[in-house]
Structures are given as structure tokens and as C-alpha cells.
Amino acid sequence: MCDVTKNDYRLPPKFPGVNCVGHIVMERLKSNSYLERTTQTYFWRTYDGQEIDLVEEKNGVLHGYEVKWSEKKKIKIPKSWKESYPEALLSLINRDNYLPFVLKGKK
Numbered sequence: 747m748c749d750v751t752k753n754d755y756r757l758p759p760k761f762p763g764v765n766c767v768g769h770i771v772m773e774r775l776k777s778n779s780y781l782e783r784t785t786q787t788y789f790w791r792t793y794d795g796q797e798i799d800l801v802e803e804k805n806g807v808l809h810g811y812e813v814k815w816s817e818k819k820k821i822k823i824p825k826s827w828k829e830s831y832p833e834a835l836l837s838l839i840n841r842d843n844y845l846p847f848v849l850k851g852k853k
Contacts, residue, residue: 801834
């Protein structure tokens with residue numbers, strides 16, 4: 747098991763949104779590999795720009811993750827996502843909860 751602590755894994759105080767998304771997604775992919783979590787990983791985007799930053803599929807269940815650096819931002823679930831995948835889960839990952847998501851996450 748990974749024994750990295752919050753003090754070992756700090757993000758800079760001002761971390762622009764795009765870099766934040768890429769960093770957190772890549773760290774999740776590395777964590778999934780290290781912890782041998784078998785998931786199919788995708789991102790979801792429509793032609794008109796609606797998107798979900800990270801989508802993981804495990805045992806037929808889709809779980810979308812929207813990454814926002816600010817803990818004040820809310821998730822706006824894209825209409826097309828809700829219509830296409832009504833049973834899918836969607837979670838917000840931000841500066842307050844990224845560490846457990848990256849290091850432990852859902853198996």
C-alpha cells in the first residue's frame with residue numbers, strides 16, 4: 747500500500763484549472779495501476795463542448811469525475827450525460843478531496 751502522506755503530496759497554492767485536471771487525472775491513472783485497480787478509463791466530451799474530465803467504468807458501472815480546483819465550484823451535470831447515462835455516478839474532485847481520490851480512491 748502506498749504510504750504517501752498529505753505533506754509528501756502537496757499541490758501548489760495557485761494551480762490553474764487545466765493543469766490541475768491533467769495532474770489529478772494522471773495521478774489517478776498511476777494510482778490505479780499501482781493499486782491494481784482494474785477500470786476502463788475515458789473522458790467524455792460532446793461536439794458542443796460538454797465534458798466530464800474523467801470517466802471510470804468498473805463492473806458495468808460508470809463513475810464520472812469533474813475536477814475543479816476551487817472547492818466553491820459546483821458540478822453542472824451535462825444534460826447529454828444525464829440522458830445518455832442515467833445510472834452513472836458523478837463526483838466533484840477539488841483541492842479538499844483530491845488526495846484520498848488519488849491515493850486511495852474507490853476499488
